[in-house]
Amino acid sequence: MSKLVICEKPSVARSIGKVLGASKRCDGYLEGGGYLVSWCVGHLVELAQPEAYGETYAKWRLEDLPILPEKWRYQVSSSTKKQFQVLKGLMGREDVDSIVEATDAGREGELIFRLVYHQCKCKKPFERLWISSMEDAAIREGFASLRPGTEYDALYEAALCRERADWIVGINATRLFSCKYGPTLNVGRVMTPTLAMVCGREAAISGFQSEPFYTVQLVPEGFAANGERMKEKTEAEKIAEDCRSAGTATVKNMERKDRTEKPPALYDLTSLQRDANRQLGYTAQQTLDYTQSLYEKKLVTYTRTDSRYLTEDMAGMLPGLVEMVQKKRNISPDAPAAVNAAQVINGKKVTDHHAIIPTKTLEAADLAALPSGELAVLDLIALRLVCAVGDPCRYSETAVTLECAGHQFKSKGKTVTDPGWRAYVAASTDEKSEDDAPPIPALSENAELPLARVELKEGKTTPPKRFTEDTLLQSMETAGAEEMPEDVERKGIGTPATRAAIIEKLVQKGFVERKGDKKAKALVPTDKGRALAAVVPEQIQSPSMTAEWEEKLLGIEKGGYAPDDFMREIAGMVTDLVKNYETVKGVEIKMPGNSKVIGSCPHCGADVAERDKGWFCASRECRFVLWKDNAYFKKIGKHLTAGIAEKLVKEGRVRLKDCKSQRTGKTYNADVLLTTEEDGRAKFQMEFDNSGKNSGGKKN
Secondary structure, rough: OEEEEEEOOOHHHHHHHHHOOOOEEEEEEEEEOOOOEEOOOOOEEEOHHHHHHHHHHHOHHHOOOOOOOOOOOOOOOOOHHHHHHHHHHHHHOOEEEEEEEEEEOOOHHHHHHHHHHHHHHOOOEEEEOOOOOOOOHHHHHHHOOOHHHHHHHHHHHHHHHHHHHHHHEEEEEEEHHHHHHHOOOEEEEEEEHHHHHHHHHHHHHHHOEEEEEEEEEEEOOOOOEEEOOOOOOHHHHHHHHHHHOOEEEEEEEEEEEEEEOOOOOEEHHHHHHHHHHHHHHHOOOHHHHHHHHHHHHEOOOOOOOOOOOEOOHHHHHHHHHHHHHHHHHHOOOOOOOOOOHHHHHHHHHHOOOOOOOOOOHHHHHHHHHHHHHHHHHHHHHHHHHHHOOOOOOEEEEEEEEEEEOHHHHHHHHEEEEEOOHHHHHHHOOOOOOOOOOOOOOOOOOOOEEOOEEEEEEEOOOOOOOOEHHHHHHHHHHOOOOOOOOOOOOOOOOOOOOHHHHHHHHHOOOOEEEEEEEOOOOEEEHHHHHHHHHHHOHHHHHHHHHHHHHHHHHHHOOOOOOOHHHHHHHHHHHHHHHHHOOOOEEEEEEEOOOOOOEEEEEEOOOOOEOOOEEEEEOOOOOOOOEEEEHHHHHHHOOOOOHHHHHHHHHHOOOOOEEEEEOOOOOOEEEEEEEEEOOOOOOOEEEEEEEEOOEEEOOEEE
């Protein structure tokens, strides 16, 4: 008898197969050592589209909303049917008596496996492999301690609720706003609140009124002290003149305190993405991809974690790991790091997976072949490990208050007495602490200090900064936190595993664009994004509501919140939205369209306008479209241009020269005629010079 192991990716299957002795390559799986090891390719099974619940839903109509399936339907992704059939065949084999679920150890990995398992109508028992590293030793240990699959039923329920809630909100809200306003306006449960934050920030910037302010600066020998901000220049000029006349300032107060700066915590995915964006200019998705590849190469631990700590059983291996990482990545190798393990150990703050750290496999790895992006991210993770267990940075902070001409001026200085963990940062990067300040010389109270000069400084208040991926990830992580109990385990919108994809989707759908320099580009809403934010009601774009839903999904994972209650809440919200939403007047004209109208629809008479992928009928009930990537025109060796499309729509025919026969390779001249099917879909016919015959009504 054999055990069937189902992984999430082929690369993971190869790593696990090597450990298990399954080295024989077969079609879609590996075999050997009593195991069959196969894989999914992303989501093999996905939620069906609305038309699967009735042909009427193929058209986008307000009267059909809301669409709330009573019995959910799933379909096999067309691009992965072959691998699905492989898995179905393996599950059905008589010599397979049990299954090991080895997809990624998280919510989405659970969903990927379970949907395939149920779609195949498999009833065989399965166990769960739950590991945080792809190292051989971790895989062996994981297989030695497989857990019953039923232990993860609640995790699966949470994954189902997340997927179905996103479908309900996305399908209904997208159709609602698209029907109301014209162009396709994609709405998402997490995507739209994230867009609202970007638009809100842009509105604050646009509405900001900059105001001048003035300060007087005294410059004795060795440092500078500043007075309070003033709105009136004449007042500041008077004080500056009085101080120049005085010529000296008196030390009224001098206070020196010894302080410490704790090392930073280890990385979870979001904090790693933020640093990689700020320091390296990588997008959140790039960082996730690079780190995932490092994980699959066994160089770092599990990627999609929201914990920044390690478990108690890992304390013993830390000194050796830190020493190896220092030498391997040349992190001040002649200055061995102190290893204060207690700083990074806290099992109570580790949920499904511990923080991201390098693995022991790094020691023998040849890193020369690593892509530069992966190596840069690996170095961030390595440096963070060395810093996190290091000694605190110790410094003395001096605050001095001067008095001159009856006014007070203040200055702060900082002297590092022991750099501690910061020594490794200084040696490895160009980054400086945000609160670095030059030291202040030794002063005694009531001392009179001659003034080298007195300066009048003019400044202007500045608007909030645009979001970068670094700061947007931070805002997503903390959104709604002020309205939630302090003891909740996870706050914010989205999860560490999904936030990068949300940002990418906003860019891909044309709601947000990246602007600015190469490093840490700003995220700026487009006209389309601002228009959508203007028409979507608060209940859909509220970060606090979405954060509350994320917390409830976590409650479902932990068995403390009923899945049916969550789904009823989502369905109720969408039903209320559809029934009570009122069109925002005047917004239609702000909606972007690439939209040059090229004529009237030959089927229904509505306008036909250009968009990104083709020329579409403006009526949602009509299916007329001329696709730019047009199969019919490709077949005759032509490209459907704007001029051809306009002629077809206006005149119903177009003359084409030098069309090419796929069968013979010969060229010919002909007229292409445009008609429509009963539902409005375009249909083409060809009329030849020599015979007047046509080639038949071939559909576009």
